[in-house]
Amino acid sequence: MPATHTDKAFEQDLRDLREKLLAMGAKVEALIANSVRALTERDSPLAEKVVSADREVNRLEVEIDDLCRRILALRQPAASDLRLITTALKIVTDLERIGDLAVNLAERAMDLNMVPPLAPYVDIPRLADLAQQQVKKALDAFVSGDADKAEDVLKGDDLLDALFLKIFNELLAYMMEDSKNIRRATALMFIAKHLERIGDHAMNVAEMVIYMVRGKDVRHPRSRNLTAE
Amino acid sequence: MKHTTRKAVGLALTSLTGLAAFVIVAVIAIILLDVVRGGAANVSWAFLTQPPTDGMMGGGIFPAIFGTAALTLLMTLAVMPVGVLTALYLHEYAPPDSRMARWVRVAVANLAGVPSVVFGLFGLGFFILFVGKGLDRALGYEEMHWAQPGILWAALTLAVLTLPVVIVSTEEALRAVPLDHRTASLALGATQSQTLVRVVLPGALPGILTGAVLAISRGAGEVAPILFTGAAYFLPDLPTHLNSQFMHLGYHTYVLATQSPDVEATRPLLYATVLVLLMLTFALNLVAVIIRSRTRRKAASAGH
Amino acid sequence: MPLQSPSPRNKMEARELTLRYGSKVAIRTISLAIPEHQVTALIGPSGCGKSTFLRSLNRMNDLIPGTHHTGTILLDGTSIHDRALDVVDLRRRVGMVFQKSNPFPKSIFENVAYGLRVGGLKDKAALSARVEKSLRGAALWDEVKDRLDESALGLSGGQQQRLCIARAMAVEPEVLLMDEPASALDPIATAKIEELIHELKSTYTIAIVTHNMQQAARVSDRTAFFYMGELVECGPTEQIFTNPREKRTEDYVTGKFG
Numbered sequence: 001m002p003a004t005h006t007d008k009a010f011e012q013d014l015r016d017l018r019e020k021l022l023a024m025g026a027k028v029e030a031l032i033a034n035s036v037r038a039l040t041e042r043d044s045p046l047a048e049k050v051v052s053a054d055r056e057v058n059r060l061e062v063e064i065d066d067l068c069r070r071i072l073a074l075r076q077p078a079a080s081d082l083r084l085i086t087t088a089l090k091i092v093t094d095l096e097r098i099g100d101l102a103v104n105l106a107e108r109a110m111d112l113n114m115v116p117p118l119a120p121y122v123d124i125p126r127l128a129d130l131a132q133q134q135v136k137k138a139l140d141a142f143v144s145g146d147a148d149k150a151e152d153v154l155k156g157d158d159l160l161d162a163l164f165l166k167i168f169n170e171l172l173a174y175m176m177e178d179s180k181n182i183r184r185a186t187a188l189m190f191i192a193k194h195l196e197r198i199g200d201h202a203m204n205v206a207e208m209v210i211y212m213v214r215g216k217d218v219r220h221p222r223s224r225n226l227t228a229e
Numbered sequence: 230m231k232h233t234t235r236k237a238v239g240l241a242l243t244s245l246t247g248l249a250a251f252v253i254v255a256v257i258a259i260i261l262l263d264v265v266r267g268g269a270a271n272v273s274w275a276f277l278t279q280p281p282t283d284g285m286m287g288g289g290i291f292p293a294i295f296g297t298a299a300l301t302l303l304m305t306l307a308v309m310p311v312g313v314l315t316a317l318y319l320h321e322y323a324p325p326d327s328r329m330a331r332w333v334r335v336a337v338a339n340l341a342g343v344p345s346v347v348f349g350l351f352g353l354g355f356f357i358l359f360v361g362k363g364l365d366r367a368l369g370y371e372e373m374h375w376a377q378p379g380i381l382w383a384a385l386t387l388a389v390l391t392l393p394v395v396i397v398s399t400e401e402a403l404r405a406v407p408l409d410h411r412t413a414s415l416a417l418g419a420t421q422s423q424t425l426v427r428v429v430l431p432g433a434l435p436g437i438l439t440g441a442v443l444a445i446s447r448g449a450g451e452v453a454p455i456l457f458t459g460a461a462y463f464l465p466d467l468p469t470h471l472n473s474q475f476m477h478l479g480y481h482t483y484v485l486a487t488q489s490p491d492v493e494a495t496r497p498l499l500y501a502t503v504l505v506l507l508m509l510t511f512a513l514n515l516v517a518v519i520i521r522s523r524t525r526r527k528a529a530s531a532g533h
Numbered sequence: 534m535p536l537q538s539p540s541p542r543n544k545m546e547a548r549e550l551t552l553r554y555g556s557k558v559a560i561r562t563i564s565l566a567i568p569e570h571q572v573t574a575l576i577g578p579s580g581c582g583k584s585t586f587l588r589s590l591n592r593m594n595d596l597i598p599g600t601h602h603t604g605t606i607l608l609d610g611t612s613i614h615d616r617a618l619d620v621v622d623l624r625r626r627v628g629m630v631f632q633k634s635n636p637f638p639k640s641i642f643e644n645v646a647y648g649l650r651v652g653g654l655k656d657k658a659a660l661s662a663r664v665e666k667s668l669r670g671a672a673l674w675d676e677v678k679d680r681l682d683e684s685a686l687g688l689s690g691g692q693q694q695r696l697c698i699a700r701a702m703a704v705e706p707e708v709l710l711m712d713e714p715a716s717a718l719d720p721i722a723t724a725k726i727e728e729l730i731h732e733l734k735s736t737y738t739i740a741i742v743t744h745n746m747q748q749a750a751r752v753s754d755r756t757a758f759f760y761m762g763e764l765v766e767c768g769p770t771e772q773i774f775t776n777p778r779e780k781r782t783e784d785y786v787t788g789k790f791g
Contacts, residue, residue: 003789010788076747078774078786215776325598409635413697416593417648418625418704427651428637 010075017067017088018143021095024060025139027053028095029132031102032198036128039109039191040121047113050106057099064092080212087212091142094201098135101194101201108187108194118174118184123167124191130160131195134202141206147213153206154218160199167192261507268504271497277505280465286494290502295467296380296460296475297509301449303384303471304391308444311388312395313437319396320403321425341393345453352386352458353378379472383459390454391444398443402436403429435521442517449510452479462488478506543607544569544708544738545590545627550604552585552594559585560762562604567708572730572739574753574770576746578790581759583742587710590740591627592620608708625652628706632713634693636685636700641668641677644685644696648704663703670736671699672729691722698729702737709733711741715748727752746786750774758782 005011031050038047068089071077077085134153141149171185171192207219279289315333323330361376368374406429414424430437452460461474462484468475482502489495545567552559560582567573567590575583588594589606592613606613613623625648636644645664654660664681668674673695677688685696694714701709711730715723730739730752743749749756750770757767758781766779777783784790 003784005788006790007788078746078750078788079777079783081787082775407635409631409633410637412593412596413631413635413637413700414647414651415596416591416624416629416631417651417700418621419648419651420621423651427647432638 007075010071013067013071013075014081014084017064017071017084020060020064020067021088021091022139022143024057024064024092024095025135025142027057027060028098028102029136029139031057031099032105032128032132032135032195035102035106035109036125036132036195038106039112040125042113042117044110044113047106047110051103054099054103057096061092061096064088080215083212083215087142087208090208091205094204098198098201101198105191105194108191112184112187115184118181118188123163123170124188124195127160127163127167127192127195130156130163131198131202134160134199135205138202138205138209141209142212145209145213147210150206150209150213154203157199157203160196164192164196264500264504264507267497267500268502271501272504276501281463284490286489286491287498290476290478290481290498290505292465292467293476293478293481293502294505294509297449297478297506299468300380300384300387300455300459300475300477301445301513303380304387304448305441305445307385307388308391308395308448309437309441312392312440312444313399315392316396316399316403317425320400321421321429337393337396340389341397345390345451346456348386348390348454349457351389352382352454356382356385357458375472377472378457378459378474379470380459380468380475381471383455383475386454386458387448387451390451391448394444394447395440398440399433399437402433402440405436406432438517438521442514442521445513445517446510449513450479450506452477452483455480478502478509482506541568541571543567544609545740546607547586547589548605548607550586550589550602550606552582552589552600552602554597555599558762559600560589560759563764565757565764565767567738567740568755569738570734571754572734572741572752574749574756575740575742575759576744576749576756577759577765577785579744580761582762583757583759584712586759587712587740587742588629590708590710591624591629593624593629595620625704626706627708627710628701628704629710630694630698630701630712630714632716634690634697634717636688636693636696638684638686640682641685641688641696642681645700645703647700652704667699667703668696670702670733671695672725672732673699689722691718691725694718694722694726695729698726702733706737708738708740711739713742713744716744723748746774758785760785 005014031053034046034053035050037043038050068085071085075081134156137149137156138153141147141153168189171189174181174185210216210218276289277294278291280292281290282288315337319330319333357376357378361373361382364370364375365373410428410432411424414428415421419427455477459474460477460480462480464474464476482499485495485499485502543566547563547565550563551561563582563586565586575587577583585594589602590613594600594602608618608623608626611618613627637647639647642664645667646660649660649663654663665674665678668677673692676692677696685693688696694717698709698714715726718726727748730741733739734754741749741752753770755767756770756773758765758773758777758779760781766773766777766782768778772778773782774786777786
């Protein structure tokens with residue numbers, strides 16, 4: 001943004017906020033990557049690291065919340081500043097949820113690592129890759145204030161959903177084939193579901209970014225039409 | 230080093246200005262003390278209420294007191310309406326770039342600088358010889374009636390003399406009425422004249438009265454303008470008409486001081502007369518100051 | 534179909550209004566509507582022309598020598614510069630409250646009664662009734678009812694300003710113009726004035742100039758942003774403060790100006 005705030009302390013607060021959100025985003029991305037690697041490479045110590053690293057993410061969530069509250073109370077932000085703060089308040093929740101999902105995923109991975117694999121993991125890493133990319137893209141869109149990129153995230157979710165459905169059907173087939181598979185297949189199904197949920201959270205972030213940039217709320221177009229007509 | 234110089238300069242300035250102020254106060258105090266000491270013993274009820282006797286070597290000064298008071302009153306009646314109306318025109322009605330207003334202001338400033346004896350001659354030439362003669366001719370008086378020195382002409386001459394004081398102080402008073410009050414009045418749908426009558430004039434009244442005080446104290450003590458226009462050397466009768474001549478404290482003082490056959494004998498009378506003149510001016514001022522502070526208080530707490 | 538609230542009538546409207554002081558342009562081709570029974574806030578940095586615009590609406594600028602204007606201002610569809618409309622009548626219909634509370638050095642009663650008296654109302658009972666009604670309307674009655682004869686100058690700053698609002702209301706105008714009515718008041722007195730503005734909206738059409746953006750955000754339905762004599766943007770207050778269309782508005786409301 002070319003124009004800066006006359007109040008330099010305010011400017012610094014906003015810069016801090018952006019940086020903290022970026023740091024949190026980077027940590028969350030690493031959590032996703034590591035939790036999936038813990039599964040594919042059967043690396044349980046890495047999974048444990050994911051669990052402990054999530055505390056860092058939680059701490060950042062609290063810090064960002066505090067910072068936002070402070071800015072709201074002291075600076076009475078308006079217009080794009082106001083949209084940035086409200087966006088930040090919402091996306092930290094999404095990022096924190098993504099972190100929790102990565103932890104759940106890591107815990108399932110630890111369980112699975114104790115038994116032989118059901119089959120070579122092919123689609124799950126792809127799904128994880130997609131989810132991680134969605135998160136990354138949404139955060140990039142936030143950082144650069146790029147609503148077009150955020151729209152790409154919204155479109156990209158279909159791909160994620162399709163891949164999840166494919167995995168779901170496959171796992172269903174395993175379960176029908178042999179009831180001994182059910183335990184492992186269910187765990188994998190949970191993992192896939194977690195990844196799909198991560199994608200949903202990335203979409204939430206993207207929607208907030210579009211609001212932040214354009215000042216237009218793109219969420220829930222259906223329910224909005226219900227009240228407007 | 231520097232600090233001590235600064236201190237010394239400060240001290241020097243303080244003492245210098247203090248000294249100047251002290252000198253003024255001291256001079257006034259000495260004059261007052263001298264007048265009071267010399268005059269107090271001779272100011273008696275009889276002195277205040279009797280006409281002069283013995284070729285002004287004895288008796289009182291009542292005609293001079295009365296004459297001074299009547300003259301000042303007439304002067305005030307003449308100067309206040311003219312002065313206030315002129316100031317109203319200048320401040321309220323004339324457009325700010327008005328050439329007419331500028332000329333009036335220049336004229337007022339020049340008027341204030343004219344020596345008072347010139348006013349005396351002006352009064353003689355204009356009021357008595359021009360206006361008075363004209364009146365006599367118009368009204369068909371055979372002998373001189375208006376075309377002679379009289380209290381009206383003296384009062385009008387003094388009015389011209391004090392006009393600048395009234396105009397300037399009234400304008401000042403009008404300026405002091407907050408613009409906020411005018412705009413508030415206009416914003417409530419008042420016309421300009423309603424605003425003037427209901428807001429501006431009441432607000433300016435204390436200042437206008439100050440102008441009156443200044444004019445009175447200036448006019449009451451002036452001698453030169455009335456020399457040729459109405460003051461009498463010795464006149465035991467009180468003025469009864471507007472064209473009567475009159476005695477005047479200031480002129481009487483002048484006469485006692487310069488025309489006495491026996492200076493030593495008239496000195497007590499002189500002191501007493503000066504004391505009375507001072508007290509009268511003082512009393513007039515005091516009355517006006519009281520009126521002023523009353524209106525101000527009333528304006529501040531005005532009931533309905 | 535839901536109930537569509539009918540869009541309010543424009544009580545006043547400026548069309549391509551340009552105003553000059555001598556050769557200096559104070560406001561340039563302003564077209565702005567003041568909708569009926571709404572609060573329209575005018576914001577912008579000092580010298581942006583918002584106060585000048587406000588004062589144009591009841592022709593207070595006429596008092597400043599050397600001003601002249603082009604364009605029109607309509608009140609209920611009639612030009613306020615129409616020969617048929619006397620400026621005194623205009624100011625009775627379009628009242629004004631000023632930045633500095635400026636009660637006359639008269640009693641509380643006389644302050645409120647002033648506009649009525651200059652309007653020719655003499656009846657004591659009618660005067661008293663209108664004074665009480667206005668003071669109640671300005672939420673001041675309970676504080677002053679026992680001392681109506683005392684000087685208005687003895688009131689606190691906030692009370693004085695409410696008195697000025699009562700005074701303006703007494704002549705029952707249709708539009709109230711407020712020029713930074715709370716800028717010299719403490720937060721509690723300000724809150725009372727703002728609360729009052731909310732209540733007055735149902736009776737009057739209000740236009741308010743304010744330097745305090747939060748105040749504009751709190752009290753107004755619509756906000757107009759002025760900058761360097763021009764109207765940059767006007768829209769619903771919520772939109773101006775969450776998502777302005779113009780870059781200059783954005784910079785102003787977020788505090789990025791000079």
